[in-house]
Amino acid sequence: xxxxxxxxxxxxxxxxxxxxxxxxxxxxxxxxxxxxxxxxxxxxxxxxxxxxxxxxxxxxxxxxxxxxxxxxxxxxxxxxxxxxxxxxxxxxxxxxxxxxxxxxxxxxxxxxxxxxxxxxxxxxxxxxxxxxxxxxx
Amino acid sequence: xxxxxxxxxxxxxxxxxxxxxxxxxxxxxxxxxxxxxxxxxxxxxxxxxxxxxxxxxxxxxxxxxxxxxxxxxxxxxxxxxxxxxxxxxxxxxxxxxxxxxxxxxxxxxxxxxxxxxxxxxxxxxxxxxxxxxxxxxxxxxxxxxxxxxx
Numbered sequence: 001x002x003x004x005x006x007x008x009x010x011x012x013x014x015x016x017x018x019x020x021x022x023x024x025x026x027x028x029x030x031x032x033x034x035x036x037x038x039x040x041x042x043x044x045x046x047x048x049x050x051x052x053x054x055x056x057x058x059x060x061x062x063x064x065x066x067x068x069x070x071x072x073x074x075x076x077x078x079x080x081x082x083x084x085x086x087x088x089x090x091x092x093x094x095x096x097x098x099x100x101x102x103x104x105x106x107x108x109x110x111x112x113x114x115x116x117x118x119x120x121x122x123x124x125x126x127x128x129x130x131x132x133x134x135x136x137x
Numbered sequence: 138x139x140x141x142x143x144x145x146x147x148x149x150x151x152x153x154x155x156x157x158x159x160x161x162x163x164x165x166x167x168x169x170x171x172x173x174x175x176x177x178x179x180x181x182x183x184x185x186x187x188x189x190x191x192x193x194x195x196x197x198x199x200x201x202x203x204x205x206x207x208x209x210x211x212x213x214x215x216x217x218x219x220x221x222x223x224x225x226x227x228x229x230x231x232x233x234x235x236x237x238x239x240x241x242x243x244x245x246x247x248x249x250x251x252x253x254x255x256x257x258x259x260x261x262x263x264x265x266x267x268x269x270x271x272x273x274x275x276x277x278x279x280x281x282x283x284x285x286x287x
Contacts (some may be wrong), residue, residue, distance in 0.1 A: 001203060001273065001274060001275055013266045013269065016262055020258060020259050020262035020263075023255070023258075024256065025255070026255075027231065027235075027252070028251070028252040028255040030235070030248075030251060031238055031247070031248035031251030031252040031255070032251075032252045049186070054194075057194065
């Protein structure tokens with residue numbers, strides 16, 4: 001497993017715990033109310049689990065297992081994937097700041113721009129690796 | 138494929154079918170779908186995202202991630218089973234307790250049941266990360282380390 005995949009998967013694990021922690025508190029509060037302000041955490045719960053956990057884990061595993069080239073560099077254009085990792089995580093926190101953090105709509109917009117760019121960058125990296133064993137695109 | 142993975146994946150397919158069936162019931166027009174089905178919307182989402190997506194991921198990670206040692210390839214097996222039991226017990230408790238709480242039908246105990254289901258699912262996530270973290274690494278190169286394999 002290459003280092004970038006390790007970083008992405010470990011980050012996804014951290015988001016899994018964050019997302020389940022927020023979700024657990026929300027669910028607990030639904031059963032036994034203890035703080036009404038908890039509902040503001042719902043967007044963070046969703047963001048951490050959908051983008052931080054599921055999307056990031058998927059990209060991390062894809063970087064690891066998609067077909068590699070026979071010659072070095074075996075995972076070409078890896079810089080796009082590294083940029084994707086950084087942008088995705090910046091985007092997640094911008095979205096959380098703009099929603100749960102109530103920093104304003106433009107934080108949310110900036111976060112979504114970062115996340116979209118992250119996915120486009122990753123696709124840019126992965127595109128050349130989506131080939132048959134004979135190298136057919 | 139290890140037994141736990143097979144159990145995870147079969148459970149995941151059952152949850153997928155259940156969530157889609159619930160979604161189907163909710164989509165029926167009003168004369169056919171009772172109004173109380175509306176309170177099942179969070180259950181529908183979580184049957185899909187926890188029961189299907191997350192459980193599928195847990196099962197596949199347990200199966201395919203690099204092993205730790207030949208003797209204990211996937212770490213502590215009891216903890217792995219505890220993760221499965223906690224996740225599913227928590228999710229099933231939620232399926233029962235959340236609608237009861239929303240409809241104010243279960244009294245105080247349904248609220249506490251819901252809080253307990255939150256705790257068990259959270260514990261499952263923490264246990265899963267604890268047992269999977271050491272497997273996020275380069276592939277297993279044998280006891281003597283990387284040099285022995287090359």
